[in-house]
Amino acid sequence: GPYPMRITPTVLETIKSKDDAIWKQVVPDVAELDDIAADDDPLEEDLMSPVPHLVHRYPDRVLLMVTNQCPIYCRFCTRKRLVGKPGFLKKGELDRAIEYLREHTEVRDVILSGGDPLLLPDPLLERVLKALRTIPHLELIRIGSRVPGTLPQRITAKLCEMVKKYHPIYMNLHFNHPDELTPDVKAACGRLADAGIPLGAQTVLLKGVNDDPEIMKRLVHQLLLARVKPYYLYQADLTKGTNHFRTTIETGLNVIKALQGHTSGMAVPHFVIDAPGGGGKIPLLPDNYLVHMDEDGAILRNYEDKTFHYPQPKSDHRRELPxxxxxxxxxxxxxxxxxxxxxxxxxxxxxxxxxxxxxxxxxx
Known part of the structure; x- marks a missing residue:
């Protein structure tokens, strides 16, 4: 059936008018029904799932989907086929995932996703974290969440104290527009940061929401003030019912070009396309930075369109530096x-x- 709608009071209060940037992200649009030819699973996650709720796409890391529930239902969601279905990861399903991870010693990094992992009650979330920390070769745990920006009251002192017991824990938070960073949201991010959790931001490039360089610059600046490092800017996936959100690829490249050199380097996210068919993330940069390269060196162009020559190393570098x-x-x-x-x-x-x-x- 049609993709359901869910919204929190925090998000509702940020909507200033019909069709503004927040409205477009959460309120259904008839355009969703026009896009029926696209795929329900464009990244082929289901084909890369050796056990239920676990996706193993990259050699050394896996995705573990611990719930299908979210505080809001984003209209551009990649997992529309799953999100909104009831229930959390069951104990038997968690046991199978843990057994798989024990057997695959090449895996060093687990990303908890869903749905939104921070909607799990504290005891259930701790059960997952504790089980993962029994695996010796597992180095990192990451949590992907939109809860801090949509349900900030969920980020309690008790939650932060529990999560910090299982460091190193990283969180990638979902933000798309500067209006989402209200005082309550910034305070929630601060509580996580104070618990020693490094915070990154994942943003989706959305037509009519954030496809303007000035809006993106405001967003990344506000994120850094909230102690959140801009990490990824995603080209929208080819998910059924989301075509009206897609921009051209050139739009994303122009956004990155407008940021690079014109603001702090730490404010510039990686622009990536999650390749259809399960190809993984492919980073893109404006193609005019590297003008030419040969055995003598490279011709480079900077953000002011000035060109510079950078020489290749000589066979005997000592002769270069008398x-x-x-x-x-x-x-x-x-x-x-x-x-x-x-x-x-x-x-x-x-x-x-x-x-x-x-x-x-x-x-x-």
């Missing part, structure tokens, strides 16, 4: 070491040494 006036013999090195060692004190002499340098030990 050491003019530098004493390099072993004896000279010993002499230099002896001179330097006289300048540095042991621990007991540290305060006196600091004072001799013109500073006070208390300055430290």
């Amino acid at each position: 050491m003019v006036g530098v004493r390099t013999s072993f004896e000279d090195s010993e002499e230099a070491y002896a001179a330097c060692s006289d300048s540095y004190p042991d621990r007991d002499g540290y305060a006196a040494w600091g004072n001799s340098c013109g500073g006070d030990a208390d300055d430290l």
Whole structure:
């Protein structure tokens, strides 16, 4: 049947008018019914699922879908075929997933997804985290969630204290528009960050929502202020009922070009396409950064459209860097070491040494 609708009070309060950026993400549109030829599972996750609820696409990491429930139902969701169905991961299903992970020692990274893992009650979420931490070769646990931005009151002190017991835990949060970052949402992100959880943001490029470079710049700046690092900007997937959200690929490249060099590097996400047919994430960059490359070097273009030459290394790099006036013999090195060692004190002499340098030990 038609994809259901769900919205939280937090999200409802951010809607300023019909058809604004938040409205478009959560309110059904008749255009969803026009797009019937697309696939329900464009990334072929079901074909890459060796046991129920687990997707093994990449060599060293897997996706574990622990629930089909979400605080809101995004109209552009890749997993429309699953989201909204009742129930959480059952104990027997979790046991099968854990058994699979124990047998596959190449897996070092598990991403909890769904649905939204942070909708699990604390005891159920802890059961999953505890089970994963019994696997010696499993290094990282990541949680993908839109809860902090849509149901911030769920991010309680009790939840944060529980999750931090299972570090290293990373979270990738879903944000698409700067209006989503309300004071309550920023406070929820702060509670997670204070618990030592590194936060990244995953954003979907959506027509009429955030396909404008200035809106994207506002979003990434607001994310950094909320202690969330922009991580991925996704080209919209080819999921049934979502074609009206898709932009051209050039639109995404132009957004990245407008950010690169014009704001902090840490504010620029990776622009990727999750390849149809299960090909995985493919990163894209504006094609004008590398103008030409040969055995002599590369011609590069920067964000101001200025070009620069960067040489390739020579076969004997020592000839490139003549050491003019530098004493390099072993004896000279010993002499230099002896001179330097006289300048540095042991621990007991540290305060006196600091004072001799013109500073006070208390300055430290």
